[in-house]
Amino acid sequence: MPQLILIILAIVLAIWLVWLALALLVRAVALILVGWILLFFGGIVGGVVRGVFLPPSVLAGRTEETPAIATPDAVVEGRVLGKAPRGHAKYLGWDRAWPVYIPHQARRDADAVLAAGKRIGLSSLASIFGWWVTGVVFFPAQIGFALGLWASVLTWYLVMGVLGALVLVGQAAGVLAYRWYDHLVRRSIGADLRCVSCYRVTVVPSYRCPGRSCTTIHNDVRPGPLGIVHRQCGCGTRIPATVGRAAARLVTVCPFCDTDAPDGSGTRQVLPLPVIGAVSAGKSQFLTSGVVELRDRARSVSGSLTPISPVAEDFLKTSRASVFSGRRVGKTAWEDRPEGIPLVLSLGGTDIEMQIMDAAGENFVGWERSQSLGYIDTASTLLFVLDPLALPEVKEQLRRAGEEDTVPLAQGDQEGAYAAVVDRLRAEGVALGPKHLCVVLTKLDVLRRIPGTVDALDPGNGASVKEWLRAHGGHRLVRRINGDFRNVDYYTVDSLGSREGTDPSHPVQVLDRALRVADRRMAVLPEPETAPAGEARNA
Structure with missing residues (x-):
């Protein structure tokens, strides 16, 4: 019996020890x-x-x-x-600037x-x-x-x-x-950049970085992945984003030829005025007198005509000297790609950039020569200067009157000079219908000295000038002009002497008409009392 009790106690103790071990183990695991x-x-x-x-x-x-x-x-x-970027700068690549x-x-x-x-x-x-x-x-x-x-x-x-x-x-x-x-x-103002060197047109000019010793040219400063309000050039310089703000601070550059453009280029309307005509037709004399009077007329109405390039400054200075002295200007030197003469006309808070393109008559002796004058293709107004003294019928009358040595006459075929431009434009698919043509008969001062020549010629009436040209050997040319252009004005001008700009024979009348066509607010002469100039002169 005692042995059984011991066995039972041993079993209980073993169970208790096992239970205690398990409890400790469970507690340890829990911990x-x-x-x-x-x-x-x-x-x-x-x-x-x-x-x-x-x-x-x-x-x-x-x-x-x-x-x-x-x-x-x-x-x-x-x-x-x-x-490569899309749009304007596709072939120019990305500018060197930090991205947003x-x-x-x-x-x-x-x-x-x-x-x-x-x-x-x-x-x-x-x-x-x-x-x-x-x-x-x-x-x-x-x-x-x-x-x-x-x-x-x-x-x-x-x-x-x-x-x-x-x-x-x-x-x-x-x-x-x-x-x-x-x-x-x-x-809204028709702003674009027309390079006076390569004659290309763009609405997105390039700009030189103003950073010291930085040579970067930013080809597209418009808001985009390189900046919204401004951009940071690779050199660290901050420049405005938008053409309007960049033009006020940076040097404008033509994106096609990298030539510096006048200040403000690309932010104002540009009126290219290409002058077409044979050698010694009187183109430069006509422009000289017209531009000087245009400047004076602008000042008289609290405006201004400002040259914006060294070439334009020299032209205006030489023109004033020529007009005040009464001397004829010298013949324009021939250049394959003459540089334009940019002048900014400011009237009533509005600016327009006139680009006078005075190429020598040698540029109009054939298609090949005129092809380099790409500005003609994009111009909305063309000025065709014609020497009436060189017309065969008038030339004979000039000789009889003993006036043949008083002024150089146009050389070569004047109708050929016109054709050199117009035929090329047609061949290249340029639409002539929307363009405006001003036909300008020069040397009226000499023409008036030929007895009986200008009896029926009224400088203030385009229809009269047109009929006079048709009656004095220019009928074929008039017929061709009518077939080429829908909008044609006829003028006859006296480019020498001192007269008021309101004189219908003053060259400024032609420039004023071109300005009216571009923007009526830029006219410097009083509004005609009769029918609009275009209607009267197209009669």
């Missing part, structure tokens, strides 16, 4: 589990905190991962905005943050297998840290993505509105 849970959540908190401070650390360059920089050179090489932060640099920054988060998270997980003791003990913390870090980084990435998308939409709307505002303002 471990609680510790692991605390470590896990602590790791999550640590990962989240690390993730919060990770983006600024990456952007500050304190991590292994550094963002790729969208540099101006990378922009030019096509590694930021693509291989969103989305170009922001995307690179975000990629660097993601790379850093991936590296740190994987490093945390890999450390579990580095040391088996610490790995077994602290692996929940490592896992929690990685999960917290990635959750934090991905949340940051998502928030930045949403905010970036909103900013991007706002930027796109701003770019569109600002670009169209600048475009519509300039379009």
